[in-house]
Structures are given as structure tokens and as C-alpha cells.
Amino acid sequence: MNAAGASLLSALGLCLVSALAGATAPRRVRPLLAGLGTACAGAAAAAAGVAALAGQSWSAWLPGVLPLAGARLALDPLGGMFVAVTGAVAVCAAVYGIGYAKHGVDGRVTQATLPLFLGAMLLVPVAASVSTLLVAWELMAVTSLLLVLAEHARRPAVAEAGLWYAVMTHLGFAAIVAGMAGFAAGAAGESFEQLRAATLSPAVRDAVFVATLAGFASKAGIVPLHVWLARAHPEAPSPVSALMSAAMVNMGVYGIVRVGLDLLRGGPSWWWLVVLAMGALSALFGILQAAVASDLKRLLGYSTTENMGLVLIGVGAAGFFASCGDKELAGLALVAALLHVVNHAGFKTLLFLAAGSVLRATGTRDLDALGGLRGRMPYTTALFAVGALAASALPPGNGFVSEWLLLQSLIHALPTSGVAGAVTMPPAVGVIALSAGLAIATFVKAFGVGFLARARTPAAGRAAESPPTMICGMALAAACCVALALAPAAVLPALSHLVAVLLPGHEAVGGVVTLRLADVQGTMSPLLIAAALAVAAALLLGSVRLVARRARRPARLWDCGAGPMTPRMEYTATSFAEPLQRVFDNVLAPESDLAVTPTKESAYLVESIHYRARIPDRIERRLYDPVLAAAASIGRGATRLANGSIHRYLAYGFYALTGVLLVLAVVW
Amino acid sequence: MISLLRKMRKTGRVAEPAPEPAAGDTVPAAAELGGSVQIRHIDAGSCNGCEVEIASAFGPVYDAERYGARLVASPRHADALLVTGPVTRNMEVALRRTHEAVPEPRLVIALGDCARDCGVFAGAYGVAGAVKDVLPVDAEVPGCPPKPEAIVEALRGLTGR
Numbered sequence: 001m002n003a004a005g006a007s008l009l010s011a012l013g014l015c016l017v018s019a020l021a022g023a024t025a026p027r028r029v030r031p032l033l034a035g036l037g038t039a040c041a042g043a044a045a046a047a048a049g050v051a052a053l054a055g056q057s058w059s060a061w062l063p064g065v066l067p068l069a070g071a072r073l074a075l076d077p078l079g080g081m082f083v084a085v086t087g088a089v090a091v092c093a094a095v096y097g098i099g100y101a102k103h104g105v106d107g108r109v110t111q112a113t114l115p116l117f118l119g120a121m122l123l124v125p126v127a128a129s130v131s132t133l134l135v136a137w138e139l140m141a142v143t144s145l146l147l148v149l150a151e152h153a154r155r156p157a158v159a160e161a162g163l164w165y166a167v168m169t170h171l172g173f174a175a176i177v178a179g180m181a182g183f184a185a186g187a188a189g190e191s192f193e194q195l196r197a198a199t200l201s202p203a204v205r206d207a208v209f210v211a212t213l214a215g216f217a218s219k220a221g222i223v224p225l226h227v228w229l230a231r232a233h234p235e236a237p238s239p240v241s242a243l244m245s246a247a248m249v250n251m252g253v254y255g256i257v258r259v260g261l262d263l264l265r266g267g268p269s270w271w272w273l274v275v276l277a278m279g280a281l282s283a284l285f286g287i288l289q290a291a292v293a294s295d296l297k298r299l300l301g302y303s304t305t306e307n308m309g310l311v312l313i314g315v316g317a318a319g320f321f322a323s324c325g326d327k328e329l330a331g332l333a334l335v336a337a338l339l340h341v342v343n344h345a346g347f348k349t350l351l352f353l354a355a356g357s358v359l360r361a362t363g364t365r366d367l368d369a370l371g372g373l374r375g376r377m378p379y380t381t382a383l384f385a386v387g388a389l390a391a392s393a394l395p396p397g398n399g400f401v402s403e404w405l406l407l408q409s410l411i412h413a414l415p416t417s418g419v420a421g422a423v424t425m426p427p428a429v430g431v432i433a434l435s436a437g438l439a440i441a442t443f444v445k446a447f448g449v450g451f452l453a454r455a456r457t458p459a460a461g462r463a464a465e466s467p468p469t470m471i472c473g474m475a476l477a478a479a480c481c482v483a484l485a486l487a488p489a490a491v492l493p494a495l496s497h498l499v500a501v502l503l504p505g506h507e508a509v510g511g512v513v514t515l516r517l518a519d520v521q522g523t524m525s526p527l528l529i530a531a532a533l534a535v536a537a538a539l540l541l542g543s544v545r546l547v548a549r550r551a552r553r554p555a556r557l558w559d560c561g562a563g564p565m566t567p568r569m570e571y572t573a574t575s576f577a578e579p580l581q582r583v584f585d586n587v588l589a590p591e592s593d594l595a596v597t598p599t600k601e602s603a604y605l606v607e608s609i610h611y612r613a614r615i616p617d618r619i620e621r622r623l624y625d626p627v628l629a630a631a632a633s634i635g636r637g638a639t640r641l642a643n644g645s646i647h648r649y650l651a652y653g654f655y656a657l658t659g660v661l662l663v664l665a666v667v668w
Numbered sequence: 669m670i671s672l673l674r675k676m677r678k679t680g681r682v683a684e685p686a687p688e689p690a691a692g693d694t695v696p697a698a699a700e701l702g703g704s705v706q707i708r709h710i711d712a713g714s715c716n717g718c719e720v721e722i723a724s725a726f727g728p729v730y731d732a733e734r735y736g737a738r739l740v741a742s743p744r745h746a747d748a749l750l751v752t753g754p755v756t757r758n759m760e761v762a763l764r765r766t767h768e769a770v771p772e773p774r775l776v777i778a779l780g781d782c783a784r785d786c787g788v789f790a791g792a793y794g795v796a797g798a799v800k801d802v803l804p805v806d807a808e809v810p811g812c813p814p815k816p817e818a819i820v821e822a823l824r825g826l827t828g829r
Binding site for chain 2: 558
């Protein structure tokens with residue numbers, strides 16, 4: 001067994017040991033033991049993933065583990081990348097979780113489930129047969145559901161979020177089961193080698209792809225299957241939110257790439273145009289909802305939908321270029337998408353952990369009730385700022401590098417990809433540009449309103465900095481973000497190599513300090529951009545210092561000569577987003593009701609005014625609510641069938657049995 | 669839009685020709701401003717007669733802006749305060765704070781008889797005093813209300829143009 005296999009197995013073993021520690025250790029040391037174990041498991045998994053990316057491959061068949069087929073595991077570069085990302089996210093979240101657990105999530109179930117969740121997420125990308133994949137997938141869904149429900153006793157919204165998540169994830173699972181079972185039925189067996197060798201009719205291939213795409217997209221939080229994400233991610237404890245939002249959603253992307261590009265070996269261009277369209281829709285819708293959200297974790301959840309949308313634009317473009325025969329651009333688009341997966345995992349871990357730190361300190365996620373945290377929580381504020389910069393896709397953040405690569409691949413599509421490409425690629429470029437602009441507004445809002453200015457509520461004014469373990473977890477994630485921003489060349493060769501294996505071709509991106517694209521004109525140097533920005537800032541500050549000869553004079557904040565100013569006068573998240581909400585009024589369809597209660601004595605004297613404004617998820621309102629209402633009315637109607645009479649139930653049994661017998665007698 | 673343009677074309681230029689600058693009336697402290705004076709107007713208790721005249725001084729006919737004087741919306745942007753009216757008790761603190769908010773070098777212009785020596789309101793119960801009792805005054809414009817020509821001339825004394 002090589003290093004990759006050994007560290008993967010030790011990671012899985014450590015997950016089990018930490019789950020055992022979480023279930024049995026006394027409450028005082030439980031978070032420490034489980035957290036350290038999980039962090040070690042994450043580190044081992046990251047090592048295994050890196051080894052796999054470096055070219056080591058490992059596979060195993062464990063016949064006794066699962067009934068009938070046994071478990072089949074294989075670590076290849078594609079799976080290795082997702083294992084490495086998951087492991088790295090888990091290290092940050094687990095270290096952070098040691099300090100966070102005192103915030104009411106140190107129960108046995110939660111502490112034992114978290115390592116199991118990590119183990120399940122590690123198994124998904126290394127599963128090498130249909131049954132293993134499905135078992136790992138379901139294990140991942142169930143453990144994450146348990147973790148989402150960790151705080152159900154405290155907030156009623158958790159139960160509702162859990163219900164949405166359970167239903168959506170199982171509908172997605174059903175779609176994946178249908179697709180993969182159909183695939184395996186047409187192949188010689190269920191292992192991935194046999195699936196790769198299978199020759200299916202085009203109709204079956206289409207059905208397999210569409211079914212698995214629906215299932216995997218629901219896990220990735222892609223519109224219109226995203227409704228669970230914006231509910232479940234905010235309600236989960238923050239380390240779990242980070243794991244779900246930075247690692248679990250990636251499994252959806254993994255599934256689409258694995259099935260579409262690897263097992264099915266690409267397909268007709270319409271498959272990939274569908275993927276691209278879903279990605280574009282998610283990117284726009286997600287960031288629009290994030291821009292008007294005032295719940296910090298809900299905002300981050302919608303931002304996950306946006307970023308997964310961007311990734312799917314890249315994946316869709318890669319598949320589309322491959323189907324057009326343009327392997328070079330396909331490689332570039334896929335490298336960009338995978339790099340965005342890595343970058344998104346980095347900054348989303350950081351942002352969710354920082355949001356959890358704020359939640360722990362103030363007890364609220366409502367941006368309109370926060371503010372003034374800069375002085376009281378300096379480390380959390382600085383770390384959130386790093387994450388916000390990365391998420392806004394501006395240099396020198398890491399999100400910029402992958403979005404730049406993605407834009408390069410789309411912009412250069414025109415000459416080669418024919419009419420379909422000429423029609424689809426320019427709008428896709430526009431979508432990426434618009435979503436990047438809205439992302440800036442979103443994260444300026446999240447950081448400016450949430451952390452700067454003055455505290456809007458006493459709870460925010462009493463906030464205290466988080467314990468060192470939590471800061472350490474966030475700092476690890478921030479260090480990854482900075483490293484990815486300054487030296488993307490550390491991961492790009494590995495990703496280019498993995499893509500060159502997946503879509504046979506040569507490596508799409510090279511260079512150390514300056515990134516050079518192999519097949520299209522384009523170079524960019526994140527390090528030099530960062531250095532130029534630093535020099536420009538230093539020059540500006542220095543020249544201001546030089547020009548300003550007059551001595552500085554402290555003065556009162558200008559309050560129009562009146563004062564004192566109160567926090568009620570500050571911009572809130574809602575008021576900051578109001579112009580955007582007005583511009584996108586037709587898309588967002590905000591709702592507001594005004595109830596004026598007059599006094600008893602006279603209708604002209606007002607006793608109280610209630611104003612309530614909310615921006616519901618429009619897709620949920622239009623697509624899901626009618627289905628739910630129909631299901632509820634069918635359920636109510638069905639109660640008439642079951643009225644409690646035992647005679648009637650016996651009659652049902654009798655008629656059902658005779659009916660089946662009659663059908664059999666006629667048909668057989 | 670079209671009607672506005674038509675109106676502009678029909679009206680033409682209404683500004684009066686610039687008179688020769690009056691010699692010897694310049695404020696030495698204003699020399700550092702280099703001919704561009706940003707002005708914040710404060711009503712410290714005026715009857716609004718002076719405001720009407722300020723409006724016409726900055727209107728199209730007298731056009732004080734062509735001499736480098738400009739009205740701004742915040743004392744943070746201003747070089748000079750243009751104070752009208754006697755300083756009432758309610759405005760005294762606000763006037764001091766506004767002066768405090770102006771970056772240095774800062775000038776104060778007392779505009780109108782009330783601002784110079786309380787005018788007809790001298791000794792009234794609600795009046796704290798003239799502007800010079802509250803702030804150091806650099807230039808004064810007499811008149812009740814002062815004519816726009818006088819206002820423009822005083823401002824030209826600051827800008828030196």
C-alpha cells in the first residue's frame with residue numbers, strides 16, 4: 001500500500017476513533033478529543049488527497065464491508081482533489097469546533113456524528129462502484145441531517161429546515177439511484193471500470209445524465225433545487241455550516257464531473273448547455289438573494305449557491321467545448337471550475353466560521369442588529385475581512401484568480417465553438433461579470449454593516465472576542481485563502497494535470513509567478529498585482545503625509561451641529577440593499593404589509609403602526625408552495641378513506657388482494 | 669428636456685458685466701485660499717431677508733461663482749462660514765460646532781446688520797449676541813438686507829478676483 005492509501009485509511013480510522021471518543025468521553029473533554037481526532041483525520045485526508053494529486057493512485061476491494069458487492073474504493077487525481085479540499089476544510093472546522101462546542105453543541109450525538117460526517121464525505125469521492133457511492137452518499141446525507149438538527153431544541157426554525165433538507169436530499173438521492181442503477185444495468189457490472197467500458201444507447205445515456213444531474217445539482221444547491229440550502233446552512237451549528245457549505249456541496253460538482261465527463265466520457269452539447277444554464281441561473285439568483293439578505297448566515301448560504309453556479313458554468317463550458325472538439329478550451333474551463341471549488345472552499349469556510357464567532361458572541365445572525373464589532377472582536381473582524389475580499393472576486397483575493405481563468409475560457413470560445421457557443425458564451429460572460437459586481441455589494445454590506453460603525457443593539461455592544469481555538473481555526477482558513485490568492489501556481493499544475501488526464505490533452509495553465517495560459521493569449525500574475533496594489537497604497541499614504549503640511553486636529557464628528565448621533569441613524573443591511581432591491585424589483589418581488597391600528601376613541605388617531613417587509617425566495621414561492629399545497633390537500637382528502645372503521649380497513653385488504661389476483665390472472 | 673434647452677437658448681446670457689474690483693478691501697487671511705473660496709451658509713436666526721439676497725447674489729444675474737466663490741453643503745467642505753442674523757440662543761452651540769467642523773484656514777463672514785450688531789433685535793431675550801461675540805469675524809457686509817452687489821463685492825474681497 002502506498003502513502004495515499006495509507007493516509008486515506010488512517011483518516012477513515014481516525015474518523016471512527018473520534019466518533020467513538022465523541023460518543024463515550026465525558027462532557028468536559030469530549031469536544032477536545034473529538035475535535036483533535038477530527039482535525040487529525042482531516043489532515044491525513046488532505047495528505048492522501050495531495051498524494052493522489054501528485055500521481056499516486058490506490059484502489060481496494062473490501063468484499064466483507066458491504067453485502068453482495070462489497071465496497072470498492074479507488075483514489076485517483078479527481079477524487080484526490082475533493083478529498084484534499086474536504087480534509088483541509090475539516091481541519092479548520094474541527095479546530096474551531098473545539099472552542100465552539102461550549103456554545104451548546106457538545107452533546108454526544110453531535111460530537112460523534114461530526115467525525116462520521118467527515119468520513120462519509122471522504123468516502124464519496126473515493127467510492128469506485130455504484131453501490132459504494134450510493135451508501136457513502138446516503139451516509140453523508142443522514143449524518144449531515146443529524147448535524148443540522150443539533151440545535152432543534154432551541155429554535156423551532158431548525159426543525160423546519162431539517163424537514164426541507166431531509167426531503168430535498170432524499171429526492172436527490174432517489175434521482176441518483178435511478179440514474180446510477182440504470183447505468184449499471186446497461187453495463188457489465190457496477191464498478192466504475194465496467195461503467196467506463198459500457199456502451200449504452202444514446203437515450204439511456206441521456207436519461208442517466210439527466211437523472212444524476214438532478215440529484216447532484218440538488219446537493220450542490222443549484223437553482224431551482226437550492227431551497228434547502230438557504231434554510232439548512234444557517235440553522236446548522238457554524239462548524240457544520242462550514243463543512244456543508246465548503247465541502248459537502250462540492251460533492252455535487254464531483255458527481256457531475258465524475259459521471260458526465262469521466263464515466264459517460266462526455267456527451268452531446270445540449271447536456272452541457274443545460275449545466276451551463278443552470279449554473280448561470282444559480283449564480284445570478286444566488287447572489288441577488290444574498291445581496292438583499294439581512295441574515296448573515298443566510299447571505300453566506302445564498303453566496304454558496306452563487307459560487308456553485310459559477311463552478312457549474314465552468315463545468316458546463318468544459319463539457320460543451322469538449323463536445324465541440326476544442327480540448328484546449330475545455331481543459332482551461334475545467335481547471336477554472338476546479339480552482340473555484342478550491343477557492344470557494346477556502347473563503348466559505350472562513351466566512352462561516354467567522355459568522356459563527358459573531359453568533360456566539362452576540363447571539364444573533366441579523367445584520368440589522370449587529371455593528372461595532374471591530375473594536376470588541378478585532379481578530380474575527382480582520383479574518384472576516386479577508387474572507388469577504390476573497391469572496392468579492394477582486395484582486396488580490398483568491399476568488400479573482402479562478403473567475404479570471406473562467407472568463408478567459410469563455411471569452412476565447414467565439415472562433416471555435418460554432419453558433420451555439422456564439423449564442424451562449426457572451427451571456428455567460430455577462431452573468432459572471434454581473435454576479436461579481438453584486439458579490440462586491442453583498443460583501444461590502446456584510447462586512448460594513450456587520451462589523452464597522454457602532455453597535456446597533458446592546459447585545460452587539462457586549463460582544464467579546466472568541467477563544468483562541470476558534471480564532472486558530474479561522475486563521476488556518478485565512479492562511480489558505482491568502483496562499484491561494486498569492487500563489488495559485490501551488491495548486492494549478494496539479495489541477496491542470498488532473499484535467500489533462502480527464503480530458504486527454506496537455507496542461508492548460510502553467511507558470512510560477514505569472515500564470516500563462518497554454519492555448520489562448522493570456523497571462524496574469526496574482527503576486528505582482530498584489531505587490532502593485534501594496535506599493536500603490538503605500539505611495540498614496542506617503543504622498544498624503546507629504547502634502548498635508550498642517551498638523552492634525554481632532555474634531556467632533558459632524559452631526560449638523562445637533563447630536564448626539566445614535567446607532568439608529570446608521571445604515572442597516574436592509575437600507576443598504578434597498579437600491580439594489582428596487583433595481584431588481586421584478587425579479588425579487590419583495591412583499592410588505594402595513595397595518596395601522598387606530599385608537600378606540602377616533603379613527604383618525606393612530607395607536608400603532610406595524611410595518612413588515614420581507615423578500616421571499618421567489619422560486620420557492622412559485623415552484624414549491626403549489627406542490628406542497630397540493631400534497632397537503634391530497635393528504636387531507638385521503639383522511640376520508642381512513643375514518644377509523646375496522647370493517648372498512650378489512651374491506652380495503654380484501655378488495656386489494658382480489659384486485660391483484662384478478663390482474664395477475666388476466667395478465668400472467 | 670427639449671423645452672429646457674429651448675428656454676436656455678431663448679433666454680441667453682443674463683449675467684451683468686463684471687464691475688471693476690474695489691481696491692484695498694481684501695482680507696489678508698484669505699490669501700492662502702488662492703482665489704477659490706468654498707462657503708457654507710448658516711442662518712443663526714435671520715428673518716430670511718439676507719437669504720433672499722444671497723440667493724440672488726449666486727443667481728444668474730450677479731453670478732458670484734465666476735469670482736471663485738461657491739456655496740457648499742457641509743462645513744467639512746468649506747473654507748468660510750457665511751453667517752446671517754443675530755446669533756440666537758438656540759443656534760449658539762450649533763454655530764460654534766459648525767465653526768469647529770470647518771478645516772483650517774477658516775474664515776467667518778458676518779452678513780447683514782443683524783449679524784454685525786444684532787440690528788433691531790439687539791437686547792432681545794432670545795438673542796445671545798452678534799456673530800463677533802461668538803466667533804472671530806474676518807469680513808462684514810452691512811445692510812438690512814445688504815444688496816447683492818455688496819455681497820458680491822465682499823466675496824470678491826475674499827477671493828481677490
